[in-house]
Amino acid sequence: MTENAELVRAQLDRIVASKTFRQAKRLCALLEFAVEETLQGRANLITAPTVALEIFSNGRDIDERSEGLVRVQARQLRMKLSSYYEGEGRNDPLRISMPQGGYAASFQKPNSIQVDKPTSDIVDCIEIGIAPFTYHGDDPHELELIATIQGYVATSLSRFANVRVIRLDQAELFSATSSAPRVPELILTGHFVREKAGAILTVDLVSKKTQGIVWSFRSRQERSHSSCDEWRRKSASQIAVNIGSQSGVVATHLLDIWAQENAAVDPVTILSMELARYRVRPTTEEHLRLREAFEKIIQNGSAKPIAWSALAYLYVEEHRFFLNPKTDNTSALKRAMTTVQVAIGREPSLAEHWAVLSMVYFELRELERAESAARKALERNPDNTDAMIVLSHYLWNSGETKEGLALTETALSLQENPPSWYNFARVHDLILNGDYEAANHENAKIEMHNWFWCLVLDATIQGHLGREPAFRAAWSKLEETAQWFIELLKSDRPGWVFPEGFVENILAGIEKGKQLSNKPSATITDVREHRAKARLK
Structure with a gap:
């Protein structure tokens, strides 16, 4: 501030x-x-x-x-x-x-105060130019409707961190002076067509340099299915989420262009784009690289607030998926809490900070605080899908499974290229309801195949499906990377809070897998007996 x-x-x-x-x-x-x-x-x-x-x-x-x-x-x-x-x-x-x-x-004021504006030529955010959406007609009502859609898109986009929206006149597009500082690399163009049954909105995100389409969106509004304003809001949200959350396509394009032009780009902006690309297809190696890079920037004392919440997010992942063998999980979560609190203290208006805080509270099993932080994130940006997913997990884990899953589906419907961990709620719900074939299909979409919780789910599913080789592969990896798992299950109340029956289905799937392998299932029997004795106490 x-x-x-x-x-x-x-x-x-x-x-x-x-x-x-x-x-x-x-x-x-x-x-x-x-x-x-x-x-x-x-x-x-x-x-x-x-x-x-x-x-x-x-x-x-x-x-x-x-x-x-x-x-x-x-x-x-x-x-x-x-x-x-x-x-x-x-x-x-x-x-x-x-x-x-x-x-x-x-x-x-007497000293002519003005709100600070960036004066440096360094690229410090994603700039999106919005050109006037076109419509071949002269109906005043339709022209007003198009202006409203464009206003919704601009407002929704501007709520995302690292995004700056610039209104463009039609004459500015791809003109001889298009290299002027006010014309950004990415330009959003739109075309509106009215049909008898409704309307079609087509939007393209165009590269100024290549004049190629980076991303496209098409939405049809059926008069019989929803109100016109509901359709406009939903379309604007989908456009904003897929651009503003820096999907893999947007991040990859900008990083390539900046590298080709040897552009002067703020290091935090580059790392934020690399983080967005990582979130779509995460790897342990990239996690470590990004975590160390954000730590170095913050240690140098020149970090923007978004760098603090980005680092906190990486600490949460370190805790959630046990990515750092050099430290214990508790310390990772403590660092995440400290870091995100700095981010919120420096810029409390950003939804991204509150979404990360909700993740921290969720991992701490302070579910009410996780819900509160997620709702604060959504107050600041109703299109923050991270907050939607955390809130959906809170609802599902608390027993409101239908409401939680519905919120997951909303988040997935808004984002074409979401982080694959968004799919966990789907997998959990299918396991809870015993649909293991569908759970196997959904679990395969989570591109973190060697990460702890994915292995737990995979072992559970393969055991229930009676697929011994696949179970053995998952379980052997799990034993190699997480010896503490057995001890966790032995506790009367594991570290997670789940709806009744979910943990039992996990245990049953692993036990079936052990039996398929013709190996003694004493480990699982011991777990069940230990849990039963603990409940009696």
């Missing part, structure tokens, strides 16, 4: 608490939204549809009336601010206003 931003927020608090604004809750909400979006560098994205959606919709579809309400409220806010500064705010050190012609906030 910059010093100037702190001054702005302090002034905002004075205004909201003043007598002038004390009874004007709607105007305060509008002012707070305008100020925060402007401080976050999204002033050019604040449109009437965006304000209507964020402040005045109350979950209902927005239309011309709700956008008209925005204009009326903005006019009243300007008058109210003028009245405030003529009276009780006349000696305030900072003036906040909303200039005519838009809904962004403006800040002035």
Whole structure:
């Protein structure tokens, strides 16, 4: 947070608490939204549809009336601010206003304070240029609908860390001056077609350098299936998640372009892109490399807040999958907690930080805190799929299996190339319900084949399916990499919290596999007896 931003927020608090604004809750909400979006560098994205959606919709579809309400409220806010500064705010050190012609906030003081803006030529984030979406027609209603979709996309994208959205005029695209700093490498173009039964939206993410399509999206809206506004929101979320969460395609393209051009790129930005690529196809070696790289940057004292939560995420994975034989799991989780708390302290508005905190709490088995942190992440960015997955695991593990699985399916529906660990909830649910063939199919999608929990699930599934060679392969790897597993199962309450019957199905699958191998199953029998005795105590 910059010093100037702190001054702005302090002034905002004075205004909201003043007598002038004390009874004007709607105007305060509008002012707070305008100020925060402007401080976050999204002033050019604040449109009437965006304000209507964020402040005045109350979950209902927005239309011309709700956008008209925005204009009326903005006019009243300007008058109210003028009245405030003529009276009780006349000696305030900072003036906040909303200039005519838009809904962004403006800040002035005698020293002409302005919100800090990047001045360096170094690339410090992913810049996405959004070109006007095209529509071959002149229906005013359709033109307004397209503008609303574009506004939703811009707003949704801007909520992701390391993403900066830039509005482009059509004339700027691929022009002779397209190398100008304001035209980014990635440009989002869209085309809208109205059909009798609904509408089709096609979106392409285009490379300025190659003029090739990096990623494409197509969505059809059927009038009979959902409201128009519901479709617009869902489409915007899908577009934002697949670009803003830095899918493997986006990360790979940008890293290649930066390398070809020998571009001056902020090291944290490069590592963040490499982390995004790693999350899609993780390996132990890449985990170690990234963890050491983020640690070095932070030790040098020049890290952005997102670097701290990225490192915390890697510590969580180190704990979850036992990736560092040089240290114990408890210390990895302690480091994760300390690191993510620094990230939140430096920039509490980023959903990514809270999503990682929810993972830490989940691994600590503080499930209520994990739920709370995940919900805070979703408040800051409703499209944060990491938070959705953690919340879905909390619900599923707490016995609300249908609700948890539904949230998993929502996260998977938004992201075309999600981290493969998102599939754990599906596998768990299929094991709980005894559908081991389907569980085997889903477990194969998790591209962490030699990692601890995948081996546990694989051994369980292969044992239930009676596939002795596959069981033996999984179980032998498990015994080599996690000798502590037997001791964990011997405890009355294993480190995980699962719905009733899940751990029993795990034990039964492993026991069946042992029996298939014609090996004594005394180990599993001993576990069952130990658990039974512990419960009697």
